[in-house]
Amino acid sequence: MVEHTATSTADVRAVHVGPMDNVAYLVTCRASGAQLLVDAADEPDTLLDLVQEGDPRGRLGTVVTTHRHRDHVGALEALVEATGAGTAAGADDADHLPVPVDRRLAHGDVVRVGELALEVVHLRGHTPGSVALVLRDPDGPDHVFTGDSLFPGGVGNTRGDAGDFARLLDDVTDRLFAVLADDTVVHPGHGAPTTLGEQRPQLPQWRERGW
Structure with a gap:
């Protein structure tokens, strides 16, 4: 089942794939139809169907991989x-992915999708090169795609x-x-979305427990 979220400038579609219940996200620029996929985790036919649903022209421009782990590639x-x-x-x-990487992302970079600009946030700890993407919405809550760096209930x-735990929690x-x-919506690499506000009160508990 495809889960759909609309912002003022983008459509975000999410689909759960593979035996580890990974979530792949398709971000479509409403103005141009340009598309970006976050994590081509599994089930390529399912993801191709998602691309076609996101825009009938199927204009997938970029696949961003949040981190190197096999269940995400x-x-x-x-x-x-x-x-x-x-x-x-x-x-x-980048050197650990199964395909050549056209663009190596660093903290503070911007990935453009049509008229959208997604901000790159480097979150060290789960893997050395894990990244999140922030999609700003001028008329509503922002959205952040966190891969496996932040979930409901912990990092x-x-x-x-x-x-690595200290680095990851510090970065997050x-x-x-x-x-x-x-009110920023968190879209994790597995499981259900949450918000930063729902998770913020737990930060001291996470640090104390050490995971």
């Missing part, structure tokens, strides 16, 4: 081959590494919670 090669879309990923994860798995705190409003 299972359909990447097939989707790029079928659509000719360009690829982008965090610079420190992403850092496999018991205290240093300083680069998301400190700069975005509480």
Whole structure:
């Protein structure tokens, strides 16, 4: 089932794919029909159908991979081959993807989709090159696609590494919670969306428990 969210400038469609219930997000610029996919995780035919639904012309321009883990790239090669879309990923994860990466993303970069500008936020810890994308909405809440760096109830798995956990929680705190409003919608790489306001009160608990 495709989940649809409309902003004043974009349409966001989400579909759950693969055995790990990954969520892939298609962002379509309303003004131009240009499209960007966040995480070609699995089921390439499902993702191609999503592209066609997002815009009948099927104009997928870019696939952004939030991080290197295999469950987030299972359909990447097939989707790029079928659509000719360009690829982008965090610079420190780019060499670990199954396809060449056209653009290596750094903190503060902007990825353009038609008339939309998505801000790149580097969130270190789940993987070295994990990135999130912020979609601003001048007439409503902003939206952030966090991959596996932020979920309802906590940050992403850092496999018991205290240093990686501290880096990730610091980045999430300083680069998301400190700069975005509480009504910002969080679209994670697995599971249901949430808001920063719903999660903010839990930050001290996350730091105390260490995961």
